[in-house]
Amino acid sequence: MRLTLNKAPGRWLLALVLTLILTIAETAQAMDVAILDAPVNEIDKRNDYTNILLTQILERTQAKYGPFRVEYAPSYMYRDRLLTELKRGVVVNVTAKATRPDWEESELITLRIPVDKGITEYRIALIRAGDQEKFSHITDIEDLKRLTLGVGHAWSTRQVFQALNFKYEAAADWEGLYKMLVAGRFDYFPRALSEVFVEYDDRKAGFPDMSIEKSMMLYFPLPKYFFVSPQSPHLAARIEEGFKAMIKDGSFDKLFLKYHQPLIERADFCSRRIFRFDNPLLSDKTPLDKAEYWYDPFQKRAGRNTKATCPGPAPRKPAP
Numbered sequence: 001m002r003l004t005l006n007k008a009p010g011r012w013l014l015a016l017v018l019t020l021i022l023t024i025a026e027t028a029q030a031m032d033v034a035i036l037d038a039p040v041n042e043i044d045k046r047n048d049y050t051n052i053l054l055t056q057i058l059e060r061t062q063a064k065y066g067p068f069r070v071e072y073a074p075s076y077m078y079r080d081r082l083l084t085e086l087k088r089g090v091v092v093n094v095t096a097k098a099t100r101p102d103w104e105e106s107e108l109i110t111l112r113i114p115v116d117k118g119i120t121e122y123r124i125a126l127i128r129a130g131d132q133e134k135f136s137h138i139t140d141i142e143d144l145k146r147l148t149l150g151v152g153h154a155w156s157t158r159q160v161f162q163a164l165n166f167k168y169e170a171a172a173d174w175e176g177l178y179k180m181l182v183a184g185r186f187d188y189f190p191r192a193l194s195e196v197f198v199e200y201d202d203r204k205a206g207f208p209d210m211s212i213e214k215s216m217m218l219y220f221p222l223p224k225y226f227f228v229s230p231q232s233p234h235l236a237a238r239i240e241e242g243f244k245a246m247i248k249d250g251s252f253d254k255l256f257l258k259y260h261q262p263l264i265e266r267a268d269f270c271s272r273r274i275f276r277f278d279n280p281l282l283s284d285k286t287p288l289d290k291a292e293y294w295y296d297p298f299q300k301r302a303g304r305n306t307k308a309t310c311p312g313p314a315p316r317k318p319a320p
Contacts, residue, residue, distance in 0.1 A: 031066065031068060031069060033070075034054060034058065034071070034093065040076045040174055045198055046195060049116065050116070051096075054070070054096070056251070061241060061242040061245075082097075087229065094228045095226070100159055101283065103227060109236040112225055114224055114225065116224055116295075119193050120194050122267070123192055123218040123219070124191060125190050125196075125216075127188045132215075146167075148186040149169075150170075152174055154172070160277075160279055163280045163281055164277055193260075216272055217274045217275070221288070226239055226243075
């Protein structure tokens with residue numbers, strides 16, 4: 001049917017306005033809104049990389065899924081409350097967190113692709129500056145377990161360390177753990193490779209008696225996944241599809257190395273004793289068989305960790 005202005009201008013204008021309103025409404029309805037959890041404070045950079053990764057995933061899928069918007073929850077939430085709010089899907093609907101059984105077994109949508117290729121599974125300790133010699137003399141796991149570590153009460157790592165029978169002091173206040181360390185409340189504060197150098201650099205002026213341990217590293221499998229609210233299945237499908245596309249074309253590896261290569265080099269894998277542990281809490285659904293999902297510093301692979309290849313763990317040196 002053809003509309004003519006001279007015969008029915010009122011109807012034509014009404015139809016045009018209604019069409020515009022419907023188009024705007026449909027566009028708004030189709031837009032995916034990813035609401036991420038807020039950082040603890042302005043110097044909390046732990047989620048910078050995963051937030052950028054999520055944005056690139058959503059950009060990658062615009063042709064199929066349409067426009068999107070990324071927002072942040074109004075305030076920081078500890079993990080128990082975060083889990084509750086993710087189930088509701090109102091103030092937050094997606095996060096990237098180290099996995100734990102109660103999250104994977106809840107109604108959350110778990111996207112089982114490690115967002116950082118498992119690099120956070122390698123942990124380096126923050127210690128008091130005068131204690132390096134004590135750690136340099138540690139030669140086996142039992143020696144290490146005689147010391148006390150610091151950890152967040154609600155963290156997945158706390159559950160793993162508890163299951164592995166480590167001695168620990170737990171605190172709800174993440175920032176308070178640095179103060180507890182330098183005050184001698186515990187011996188060391190294990191941090192993920194993606195965290196330890198950034199956190200030390202940001203806080204060394206305020207904690208001059210804190211240093212990075214130089215001789216060892218802990219490892220246990222604890223992948224960090226995207227968890228999506230059950231109220232946002234469309235968003236979850238979009239993230240999974242875009243993530244796998246980035247893995248397939250190599251853009252995920254490129255982004256991963258852009259953010260982690262300097263930290264990997266600074267960690268100096270081959271100069272450290274690596275204490276390896278199994279994670280008794282790890283789900284049997286963990287995709288350990290998918291090599292493309294993981295970073296292995298001891299295996300050279302074309303197109304991936306070519307710059308950060310270590311030929312193998314260094315021979316154990318006698319303690320000085």
